[in-house]
Each structure stands twice: as structure tokens, then as C-alpha cells.
Amino acid sequence: MKLWITYSAVFVIGIAAVLLLFNASANPEKAILGKWKETEWKFEKAIAFAADIAAASKTKTTQPEFSFHRAEDWEFLPGGLLRLKIAGKEEHLSWRIKGRGHVLQIQYGDNRIENYQLTVLENNRMVLNAESDMQARGIAQLIFERTKTDTYAQKIQ
Amino acid sequence: MLRKYSNSRTLGDNVRLGVLTAFSAGMVNIGSLLLFFSFSSNITGHYAILAAELVKGNLYQAAVVLGWIFLFFFGGFTSNMFVIHLNKKNTYIAHAIPLILEIICLIAVGTYGHFFYKETLAETEVMLALMLFAMGLQNGLTASISNFAVKTTHLTGATTDLGILFSMFTRKEYRNNKELKGKAILLASIASAYLAGAIVSGITYMHIGFRLFYVVSLFLVVVLFYDFYKLKLFRFLTNRRKKLAAKTIQINTHATFPTMQLKKETEKEAAVY
Numbered sequence: 001m002k003l004w005i006t007y008s009a010v011f012v013i014g015i016a017a018v019l020l021l022f023n024a025s026a027n028p029e030k031a032i033l034g035k036w037k038e039t040e041w042k043f044e045k046a047i048a049f050a051a052d053i054a055a056a057s058k059t060k061t062t063q064p065e066f067s068f069h070r071a072e073d074w075e076f077l078p079g080g081l082l083r084l085k086i087a088g089k090e091e092h093l094s095w096r097i098k099g100r101g102h103v104l105q106i107q108y109g110d111n112r113i114e115n116y117q118l119t120v121l122e123n124n125r126m127v128l129n130a131e132s133d134m135q136a137r138g139i140a141q142l143i144f145e146r147t148k149t150d151t152y153a154q155k156i157q
Numbered sequence: 158m159l160r161k162y163s164n165s166r167t168l169g170d171n172v173r174l175g176v177l178t179a180f181s182a183g184m185v186n187i188g189s190l191l192l193f194f195s196f197s198s199n200i201t202g203h204y205a206i207l208a209a210e211l212v213k214g215n216l217y218q219a220a221v222v223l224g225w226i227f228l229f230f231f232g233g234f235t236s237n238m239f240v241i242h243l244n245k246k247n248t249y250i251a252h253a254i255p256l257i258l259e260i261i262c263l264i265a266v267g268t269y270g271h272f273f274y275k276e277t278l279a280e281t282e283v284m285l286a287l288m289l290f291a292m293g294l295q296n297g298l299t300a301s302i303s304n305f306a307v308k309t310t311h312l313t314g315a316t317t318d319l320g321i322l323f324s325m326f327t328r329k330e331y332r333n334n335k336e337l338k339g340k341a342i343l344l345a346s347i348a349s350a351y352l353a354g355a356i357v358s359g360i361t362y363m364h365i366g367f368r369l370f371y372v373v374s375l376f377l378v379v380v381l382f383y384d385f386y387k388l389k390l391f392r393f394l395t396n397r398r399k400k401l402a403a404k405t406i407q408i409n410t411h412a413t414f415p416t417m418q419l420k421k422e423t424e425k426e427a428a429v430y
Contacts, residue, residue, distance in 0.1 A: 014227050021220030028217060029278045080276070096276045099194035100206070100221040100285075115194070 183354025198310035232293020267370030
């Protein structure tokens with residue numbers, strides 16, 4: 001009897017710890033909703049391959065690989081719709097969050113898929129990492145700031 | 158593969174069990190990585206990720222990973238509960254139940270993923286949780302019934318042991334040690350099967366997607382039915398032997414009938430088994 005109580009207590013504590021952590025945190029699928037402005041992008045490991053990267057970015061040889069070269073404003077809408085503003089024009093894509101909430105997957109109309117590591121997702125700041133092994137040898141990092149007019153997160157809360 | 162327990166198992170039993178379950182684990186692990194961007198059996202990695210997420214203050218991710226680690230632990234716990242509590246009643250059933258549960262989990266993931274998956278984060282996390290529980294069940298079962306000789310869902314220990322064994326084989330007395338050679342064969346088979354499973358999974362995933370989990374389940378069904386078939390065969394042979402023996406006794410009452418041939422046949426069958 002005592003053994004059962006001990007085992008049950010351990011399991012209950014384990015489950016409670018997980019539930020408490022869930023309760024104390026924001027679901028990335030909800031936290032990402034709203035308008036984000038791309039403020040900066042850079043390559044990590046830039047020291048090692050500075051010349052390559054600088055050349056690649058200047059000649060825009062990496063441009064077709066990632067949207068971040070073109071999009072300025074990203075708007076994540078509920079239901080997995082992503083609105084990108086590119087040079088005044090709008091493009092509609094779909095977005096998903098995968099893994100433990102650490103991968104942002106973006107899908108184009110032609111089924112092309114881009115995966116980004118969701119490194120930081122705070123109230124007003126988001127950092128995405130995109131690994132490019134094509135032309136530029138390094139990890140591209142995109143830094144976003146939340147557009148102030150956004151109210152999506154508040155609306156759904 | 159499943160009938161025998163602990164020290165009564167032969168190297169062949171362990172190699173067969175190890176190869177088939179490691180192949181399945183390799184498939185599941187790479188399948189989960191490609192479909193959900195997360196490993197389903199790399200628990201060491203999950204511990205490291207848990208620590209990293211806690212340091213970064215990502216409580217949601219930390220909770221998810223903690224839940225997955227708990228489910229892997231719970232899978233091992235459940236497996237061994239069946240093994241130690243049902244082993245005396247029916248060894249085969251005790252060892253088969255965790256495998257049946259694993260098959261159910263994998264088929265559930267395959268079916269849900271194939272027909273209903275909307276790619277939401279909650280669905281992803283629940284399906285990964287099921288896979289981690291399944292891997293915990295498998296690892297718990299194989300380790301438990303093989304006296305901790307066979308662990309098939311991760312290769313850290315196996316690779317370390319292989320490194321140690323190969324260094325030992327630089328000395329003649331260890332090279333000639335049958336037990337050490339057997340262990341090296343077992344570990345090398347497990348590592349190769351895991352790698353093969355991972356490669357097959359990586360190739361087939363592009364064509365069959367979530368149906369991949371049906372293929373994995375098929376391998377586990379082979380593990381399950383291999384022993385079931387052997388048990389049936391054993392019962393069939395035992396019954397036949399008994400019938401033949403009964404006939405021999407009956408015939409012996411008629412002095413003219415040559416009984417020797419029947420006796421020989423019975424002995425042959427016993428030897429074959």
C-alpha cells in the first residue's frame with residue numbers, strides 16, 4: 001500500500017511539473033500571431049567565411065533560397081496564413097510550427113518549403129535562424145520586431 | 158526471440174531481437190525527425206535540450222521536452238512491469254504485451270498522420286509523445302529480457318562498448334574469448350541495423366510519408382509472430398511425438414510389428430527441435 005502511494009506521488013508530481021510549466025508559458029503558435037517587421041539579418045559564423053558571405057549577399061546569389069531577402073513585413077494570421085509584404089506587394093503563404101515549438105515551417109503556393117529555427121520568440125522580438133548550405137556557408141539569422149499596432153495576441157487572450 | 162528470458166538466451170536470440178528492433182528504432186527515429194523535426198529516441202539529446210530551454214527561459218519548450226522524457230521513462234517502466242509480473246504465468250505473453258502496445262502506438266501515429274493530421278503544434282507534440290512512449294516500451298523490453306545486453310533505441314552505449322571491445326581485441330587472449338566476440342557481433346549488428354533502418358526511413362519517407370509507421374509495425378509483428386510460430390511448432394511436434402509414442406505402446410502389444418522405426422522417428426523430431 002505504502003509503495004503504491006509513493007509511486008503514485010512520484011507520477012503525480014512529474015505530471016504536475018509538466019502541467020505547471022505549460023501553464024506558466026506561452027504557446028508559440030499563439031505568441032507568434034501578429035505583425036512583425038524584419039529589422040536585421042546577418043550570418044552567424046561570419047568571421048570564418050566573411051568574404052564568401054559578403055560576396056554572396058552583394059551579388060544576391062543566395063536570394064532565391066530564403067524569403068527574408070525580399071520580405072519586409074511578416075504577418076502571422078490564425079489558421080496558418082502568412083502575409084508577406086514585399087516591396088509594397090502582398091504574398092500569401094502558409095506557416096506551421098513544428099517539433100517542440102522550435103521550428104517555423106513556411107510553405108509557398110508551389111509547395112516549396114522553408115524551415116527556420118525559432119530561436120527567440122518574445123513579446124516584441126523574434127529571431128529566426130535559417131541554415132543555408134547552398135551558396136552561403138553559414139547560418140543566416142533574421143531579427144524581427146513586433147509592429148506596435150498589432151493586437152492579435154491580445155485579442156485571442 | 159521473446160520466449161526466453163535473461164541468461165537462458167543465446168547469442169542468436171539476442172542478435173535476431175537486436176537487429177529487428179534496432180532497424181525499427183532507426184526507422185522511427187529518422188521518421189520522427191523528418192516529419193516532426195524532433196528525435197523520438199535520442200533521450201540524451203532531449204536532456205541537453207531541456208537544460209538549454211530552461212536556461213533560455215523557454216518554459217513551453219522545456220515542458221514539452223520534460224513530458225517526452227517522462228513518457229520514455231514511463232514506457233520502460235510499463236514494459237518491465239509486464240515482464241516481471243507476468244513472466245511466471247506466461248513468458249511469451251509477458252514479453253509480447255509491450256510489443257503489442259508499441260505496435261498500437263505506431264499504428265495510431267501512422268493512421269492519424271495519414272488521415273487527420275492538420276500540422277498543428279499540439280498534434281505534433283502528442284504524436285511525438287506516443288513515439289517516445291513506444292521507444293521507451295521497446296527499449297525497456299529488449300533490455301529487460303536480455304539482461305541489459307540488447308538496447309536498441311540509442312547507440313551511445315553500444316558505440317562506447319564497441320570501442321572498448323575493439324581495443325580489447327588488440328590482445329590475443331581477448332580475441333579468442335568467445336563471449337567478447339559474441340558481444341561485439343551483437344553490438345555491431347545492432348548499430349548496422351539501426352543505421353540501415355534510418356537510411357531506409359529517410360528514403361521511403363519521401364514516397365510513403367506517414368505510412369512509414371505501418372512498415373515499422375510490420376517488422377515488430379515479425380518479432381511477435383516469430384516466437385508465436387515457434388511455440389505453435391513446438392506444441393505441434395510435442396503432440397505428434399505423444400501420439401507416436403502412444404501408437405508405439407499400442408503396437409508393442411502386437412509382437413510382430415517393427416517398433417524400432419517409430420521410436421527412431423520420434424527421436425529424430427526431438428533432435429530437430
